[in-house]
Amino acid sequence: MNVMGELQCYATVARSDVAAIMPQIRDRLASYQAVIAAEAPDSVRMEYPFGWLALRWDAAGLVLQGGAEAATGLARLKDLMATAVRVYARPNPPAVVWQGDNAGDTHLESFRLMEVAASVRITPHMQRVRLHGTGLDRFAAFGAMHVRLQLPTPEVPAPVWPIAGPDGLPLWPDPENKPAPRVYTVRQLNAAEGWMDIDLLLHDTDGPGATWARTVQVGEHVGVIGPVGRPLKPQADHYLLGADETGLPAIARMLESLPAAASGHAFVEVAREADVQPIANQTGIALHWIYRGDAPAGAALEAAILAQPFPSGNAFGWFAAEAAHATAVREYWRGTLGLGRDQTLVAAYWRRGTSGHMAG
Ligand SMILES: Cc1cc2nc3c(=O)[nH]c(=O)nc-3n(C[C@H](O)[C@H](O)[C@H](O)COP(=O)(O)OP(=O)(O)OC[C@H]3O[C@@H](n4cnc5c(N)ncnc54)[C@H](O)[C@@H]3O)c2cc1C
Numbered sequence: 575m576n577v578m579g580e581l582q583c584y585a586t587v588a589r590s591d592v593a594a595i596m597p598q599i600r601d602r603l604a605s606y607q608a609v610i611a612a613e614a615p616d617s618v619r620m621e622y623p624f625g626w627l628a629l630r631w632d633a634a635g636l637v638l639q640g641g642a643e644a645a646t647g648l649a650r651l652k653d654l655m656a657t658a659v660r661v662y663a664r665p666n667p668p669a670v671v672w673q674g675d676n677a678g679d680t681h682l683e684s685f686r687l688m689e690v691a692a693s694v695r696i697t698p699h700m701q702r703v704r705l706h707g708t709g710l711d712r713f714a715a716f717g718a719m720h721v722r723l724q725l726p727t728p729e730v731p732a733p734v735w736p737i738a739g740p741d742g743l744p745l746w747p748d749p750e751n752k753p754a755p756r757v758y759t760v761r762q763l764n765a766a767e768g769w770m771d772i773d774l775l776l777h778d779t780d781g782p783g784a785t786w787a788r789t790v791q792v793g794e795h796v797g798v799i800g801p802v803g804r805p806l807k808p809q810a811d812h813y814l815l816g817a818d819e820t821g822l823p824a825i826a827r828m829l830e831s832l833p834a835a836a837s838g839h840a841f842v843e844v845a846r847e848a849d850v851q852p853i854a855n856q857t858g859i860a861l862h863w864i865y866r867g868d869a870p871a872g873a874a875l876e877a878a879i880l881a882q883p884f885p886s887g888n889a890f891g892w893f894a895a896e897a898a899h900a901t902a903v904r905e906y907w908r909g910t911l912g913l914g915r916d917q918t919l920v921a922a923y924w925r926r927g928t929s930g931h932m933a934g
Contacts (some may be wrong), residue, residue, distance in 0.1 A: 579596050580641045581648045581675040585741075587659060587668045588635040595662040596631055602658045603627065607717060607805045621739025624715065638670065645676060646712055649683035652742030660743070670741040680737040681746055685724075686710070686798045687735060693768060693790050697774045699819065699851045701787040703762070704794065719827060723772070723932070724788045724797025726752035735797050744799060750930040751753070753797055754782035755933045757923075759823040760801070770798075777820040779927055800881055806892070812885035813838035813892065815861055816878070816903065819849070820923040821894030821917050828892070829855040836887050843875035843895070870926075872899035880905055884911055890918070897922035897931070 593616075594845040600618055604610060608620035619628040624743050625642030636659075640651035656670045658805060667774065688707035696702045713721070726733055733753035739745030746752050762771040774787035786796075803895075815838055817825050822842050829840065830853065837858040843866055844850060852865050876899040884907065893903045907913045925931040 576891070580643060581645060582639070582641045583648055583652055583671050583672045583674040583677065584637065584639045586635060586637050587670060589663060590633055590635070592631050592636045598662045599629070599658045602661065603654055604803055606654060625891045627651050627655060646683055646715065648676060649742060650716060653684060656741040656742060666818050672740065672742055679742065681714070682738040684799050685736055685744065688775065688796055689789055690792050690794045690796065692792060696773070697851050699845060699849055701774045701776055703772050703787065703790060704769055705772065705798065706769050707798070708768055710763065710768060710770060712762055712763055713763055713770060713801050714799055718801035718803035719824060720757055721760055721798050721800035722755045722756055722802055722804040723758050723783070724799060725782045725794070726871040727754050727782050730860040733797065749900055756783040756930070757802060757932050758866055759821040759827070761826065761888070771879065774822045800858050802819050809888035810888050811836065812887055812889040813840070813881070814882060815840035816891070816895070818843045818895040820877055824894060826853045829853050829857055829859060832857045832859070834858065839882055841875060842879045843871065859899055875899060876902050880906055884913065893920045894923045897925040
């Protein structure tokens, strides 16, 4: 800790080719709604609501630094920087070993062991699981709304939970007894009362997520790592939103939290009318339900989104569904319409025939 009471961390990464990947590392870190406080050809300093980070690089490697008032903020900075290095310094990403405050601490700030308090079938294909735990403020603190559930499976019914490694990222002390990770959205959160709700789709193919949702019992435990994801663009006036059931929890949260003045259209594809759920839409965004019936997921949704004129003015497009349909919508919005990265966010939430998409 320095004289001002701020917690600080630093690490050096020896890698001669680091300059080549710095634009990607910089853009990734900036995309978490950083303010660029200073920038030069060989350095950048960014500020977030929870702390600051600084990167400096030369032919010998990269120096990473961060500072935050709270341990949660410092851990978040370590996580952001170490993940960026891991993602872009491939192959063989170098080890990031943090020094400074809380260095070597094996407590993983981003992990919560939570207890299942309720599990309710809210529609024929959606299971709402309420998880109880402590210290849930962080799931509202960083503008991200997803988590990586760490699920017990029939093969690993009693997983060994993660600790923090020297880089601040999850380290699995017993890789043989790792839980199965799957990404889900926090549908509702009440940090003061210590609970969060997750809505899990009961899709037809076996997978740890859908199987857990079908069978989980009150009193069982599950690991939660997060929050995961980037903050949404702060404020648009008009929205075009589209999702299948996997993106429905995220759209529901947006409709329940965006300002009343927001306008536009939201399309949600479900199997049948019985799968429609109540959403306290407090915006001017019109919600349209699409029923696919027995057709494959995503085709009707994609058609509806492509047929809808993209709103003009200060507008934002958001889409989450199966990978092939996400690709089609991204190509249309970004390629055909020429919209920018700051005007759209298109994500593949699952991939047909692939287990554990985006889970790792
Ligand atoms: C940021 C993000 C947020 C997400 N939020 C949610 C959420 O809140 N609720 C939710 O239910 N899902 C959500 N998902 C999607 C979820 O992570 C995937 O559907 C995941 O694959 C489910 O894991 P599983 O173990 O059930 O199946 P897996 O083991 O991953 O896959 C097994 C088989 O099931 C198929 N499959 C997977 N998902 C579907 C599906 N939706 N429909 C039909 N077949 C499928 C796969 O193609 C594979 O063949 C989210 C994904 C991301 C990236």
